[in-house]
Amino acid sequence: MKLKIEAAGQLTSGIRKFTLAPVDGAVLPRAGAGSHVVLEIPGPNRVWKNAYSITSAADALAYEIMVRRVEKSRGGSAWLHEHAKVGDVLEVYPPQNLFAPQRKAKRHLLLSAGIGITPFLSYLKLPGLAYEMHHCCKPEDETAFRTLLPSGPEATLHTSRNTLNLEALLKRQKLDTHLSVCGPESFMDVVLATAAHVGWPAAKVHKESFGGATGGEPFVAHLKRSGVKVNVGREESLLDAMEAAGLTPPCLCRGGACGECKLTVLDGVPAHHDHYLSETERAANNAIMICVSRAKTPELVLDF
Template sequence: MAAAPVADGEQRLRLRVAALVWEAEGVVSVHLRRPDGGDLPAWEPGAHVDLCLPGSVTRQYSLDGPPADRSVWRVSVLREPASRGGSRTVHEILRPGEEVEVTGPRNRFPLVDAPEYLFVAGGIGITPLLPMLERAASRGVRWSLLYGGRTRASMAFLPELARYGDRVRVRPQDEYGLLDLEPFLGTPREGTAVYCCGPEPLLAAVERLCAPWPPGTLHTERFAAVPREPAGGDADGEFEVVLQRTGRTVTVPAGRTILDALEEQGIEAPNSCREGICGTCETKVVEGVPDHRDSLLSPEERAANDTMMICVGRARCSRLVLDL
């Protein structure tokens, strides 16, 4: 299948691997530059890119270097024992001097303006938070980071974080046990933004603790989709999607996603992860009620029904009109 179209605001670039740097046990950072030495596209904290690696393996990685440095993009990759190809390729096959196709940047995890931030990272989940810490520090606002991992040796970027002093609480599990979230998040505070990235058990625990906080307080990013039960009823049956820009109507059969149905009709739409976690396929809903099956939209965004992720989403009605 040909490469999917690039979403608005993104670019598809051919970049050279300038360096591979070990950041911790099992974590390597990839430094990417333009072959001609030119500037890379600007980006904001929370952004990520798609790397099309050797063997046609495409994976999403957070940009974790300084956003002000337009000469290089840095992404960091954990060596996963159960790798489906992405981390194994980066750690075992990718080498400096090689060129890779990179698409992006895109940002579904932006840093909102707030007078105070609480950051929680688990393992490789530190990567999207690093540029946020730098931005918060430059703004002179209050912030703290609670950073957990299996061991101190496996926790990436500790020397980089040391410059922030006691704003950063490093808590390796073999020294402290599981992250003690209650003192950090147990008391809701108006005006505080909470950002969390890490494994699913950590995200679930943070979500529980932040449930009493004001709506919109918590911002999370996941590396894997959350298993969801089928919605049942109309959401599991056949429905029609009307593409507003062309007037074309496509039938989405039971058990298929909107993106599946479009591709089967030869209609291309931007997409990447196909799991509802990256935001590439986010599409404006003009009419109808979507069945949100992604792991990206907030409860408030789901309730608004203004957009949906068509790579996993379906409909709770017989006819859905989309801005496609």
């Protein structure tokens, strides 16, 4: 669907906010808390498809998103920061939800860092949600993030790791609480390890993972059934390269989380960057999530 950039503004030096509204009064699909949209972003040589959490309420008349400028940007976030302007019309895929609030939880412990705040901003707009939220950010971004959070005791901002005693926080949660975490991989790793250490069962710990496609060494993907060899460049994902070659592999989240784009590996060794395959599946080296994972060998032969 076509959405128009209705408003744009800087939240912090590295994060830009956008409001995306339907063109010509079209009806916007409802986006439940935790949903994301995939934007088609025009680049000089190709089109980028990036996923962004929707921060507005489910019944809002426009989607609000926040875009962090990625240091070594694959291109999408740089364009949105440097070139996107009010009035631009973008192709946007309907919202998907891979991080809906846990229905069985009576209480929610929400932990985020940096841009990881975005899925929780839609959670906070749910009426009557019982939650405790802790958000970590850089000291210079504190004022900006403060404007996004309610002023009550349920949401706390931390500008230093020292003020957040993770272990004590996780130990004092009631049995009916689920933990949801979103942020940089290193932040989530610490939270997950601490939770496991104090006895949280994996089933009550939920994480949102995006942005795993970081680029890497170029390689060749040999798509056996299609009879095509695709060169995957340093700055593009295997999925992007296949799409650029005119193929239409399955995909959904484009962030290594949903499992939709799993393909069978016939030869070569994948470099797994996803959050979907189990340790056993990774070790078997016979499946790959093409949206974020790459190759350790110069060539990968895939059943597609």
